[in-house]
Amino acid sequence: MTLQLGEPIRHPNTASPEVMGRRAWWLVVLNFLIPGSAQVLAGNRRFGRFGLGSTLLLWVLVLAAVVLYFAWPTQLYSLLTNPWFLIGVQAVLIAYALIWLVFAVDTFRLLRVVKARPLARVLVILLALLLAVLSTGVASAGAYYANVAGRTLGSIFGPGAPPEEPTDGYYNILLLGGDAGPDRAGLRPDSLSVVSVNADTGQATMIGLPRDMLNVPFVESSPMHKRYPNGYKRCDVSACKLNSIYTEAETWHADWYPDAKAEGSTPGIEATKDAAEALTGLRIPYYVLVDMQGFADLIDALGGVEVTVDKRLPIGGDEQLRGVVEWIEPGVQRMDGYHAQWFARSRHGTSDFDRMERQRQLQSAIIAQFTPQNVMSKFDAIASAGTQVVTTDIPGDMLGYFVNLATKTKSEPIQTLELTPANGINQDNPDVPDIHAKINALLHPPAAE
Template identity: 50%
Template sequence: MTVTAPPRNSARPRRGSLIEERPLRHPDTTSPEVMGRRGWWLVVLNFLLPGSAQVLAGNRRLGRFGLAATITMWVIALLTVLTGLLWRPLLLSLATNWLVLLIVQVVIAFYAVLWIVLTVDTLRLVKLVRAGTVARIGVPLLAILLAVASTSAAAWTFDRVNSVRETLSTVFGASGPSVPPSDGYYNVLLLGADSGEGRDSMRFDSISVVSVNAETGATTITGVPRDMGHFPFAPGPMKDLYPDVHEGRVDPNCGWSSGINQLQTEVEICRDGNALYPDAHDDGSSPGVEATKDAVEGILGITIPYYVFIDMKGFADLVDALGGVDINVVERLPKGGGPQYEGQPADDWAEGWIEAGQQHMDGDTAQWYARSRYTTSDFDRMRRQRELQQAILAQMTPQNVLDRFTEIADAGQVLVQTDIPADLLPFLADIAMKAKEQPVTTIELTPENGIEEADPDWALVRQMVQDALHPQTPTPAPEG
């Protein structure tokens, strides 16, 4: 039986069948309608799955590289979401690592450039000269719009990551070693310096301690009056100078009172602060801050390893970055640095007024709300400062922070100085998210709460703090 071999070219498909089976790679270039429809498809595919246009109609090697990069980005995004849901501390640890953030920026920039290259190559594959008039105009316009959308999203993400990295580097650049929580709490000394416009000096006029439960995130803020005097110190250099209580000094050249906000003047100007606290600057602190830590530890009976210093001018910038805060003003308050002489009416020197009632305050108004004291007492001012702290926390919603991220990060760089170690940030961020779900407890060391300004009962103060931080659990009554 004789077998006849098929013709040599019988297995090669005709050009018509190629066009029918693979129109994206082998289109009918003589048909403007086919070329136009092909152009729309390629541009959309390039946007939805960068690299797919090249795999289907162009350089397969470039297309495979683009697809691999795209799939890798999807996998990274999916793993990020899963890590946030299942291992939030790990995600926070990565998100606060300077090197990881830098790598993320490089990856984002590389992928954005790759996307642009793939878009340009896709337009080359479209062969606009063979498409119809509508496609010849619409296809490149759509490609440009989609490219702008994708690169804008990449630029937005790059900018946010860069803001985090710069803020971490600026604010948490120097610090001491991490320490474990004390009695289940991280205690942070919060200092406000009233050095905004209209003031000619730097003083710790707002002194409070933020205590955050290391497990639950429950937060307690204890306010210490700035003029509280004759207080005891915790063991340390100042305790050696004042074994019993702090004393003031009257000296024509350099003097200070016994008030706690005078420690900055005493230690930084009138004494050799570097000799008292030689490691302060290397640990991201200062002698004045360390002396204030020792004082507040002695007053409250708790360990305070870290501080956060907030400048009132930067405070105003932060409030503006958050879009303002809502406060119910109980009493009409003046703006301004105070009277030039005793008895001068407020209307003669006030730069403006904060009217009573519900107010949406910008940064300048909020700053004066915290600073104003010439028509009210320091205890009223402490209350207002605590109100502002809670109002700012209320504004720190995820959506608001995301919408105003760059402004908040920029304000934070000039607002905050701290010695909190960067490696502690993931844990603090995690418990801060827990704290958002709970009310904030406040303790004010004022006469209304039984703490006399002239002669405080230090044992009572420490008991108040312990009762707030470690409330007794009611013992259930026995059955029957």
């Protein structure tokens, strides 16, 4: 499909259908690969140079992104998770979609396909339409995703708490599962854990905290420590359990945490964080709260989650298993959001400690299935669910760093430590120094000789 020297693209032999057909194929393909080249060769050269300049600029931007990805990935992720930068990306992509559409239309004008043979005429027109839709469609889709991502990130990640350096080589985050079902008055932590991520390797360790643990201490700097210097007992609510700290601080002692709201948190979360720090011996600067009522939407948006069920679990019913509406059977199950939520929350027939392990199992399964391909294919639904499900005080300025760290986390096995009797922990009267020792041994194992 070559043109002879005597049949240039700008001044072809219009009387030859073969020449005009080959010319049309070349112009369509060149316009797709290098927008503006068709105009330089066969149309308005000034207009074509504008297209070539725009194309060159896009290549430079893509090359810069590739260099950043391999040399400074954190900086690239910081840009791509900045809502204002994403607004700029959206504007640029919309501009390129319009530019490519204009050049596609102008190229079609230059084809003069009526001079080609009938079959070539039809095929060239189809190819021109296909490539025009592909180029403008990709840019338009990119602009749409940038808009959705910017809105989602802006709604979840605000200024948050001040950025902090890792403590002893780890970032520690309090992960709360908020139980705000229709049968509950308000939200309370039903699932509590501390996620400790190695700042170098990305190795994640999940430390499960029993929600019914008693006599929980507070760090000495905490306002709650002044009220409960000997542990959380004789409290101002009905049950002095770990997950009751949230309710008490929210209801009775909100004034003890005057800066919580401004930093994207709440008094209840900050009080719970103070208890988790004392219990684990870890500095915990940030939290992530997952609303379990909306958790099902997130799993449905992911397309379900695959977990291995070890024991038959009831959906609904009372302690005598009366009124059970359905059973989750043992074996490998692909669960939708409704069944996954019950897998995590089902109580009767198993202990709270079993439920803790199932919650951690489900969290690990979701992390494993949060692949780029899965996220991109269901991006809109996941983003929509995320704004309803997740709240956090992780500052937006730290998001790029944590995204880069998360790419390392996915390649490492997740360690778990449940503070339960199975691991020698008495939840009614916890031995705090022993808990600290267990966590330290897990996070800082002795070097192999």
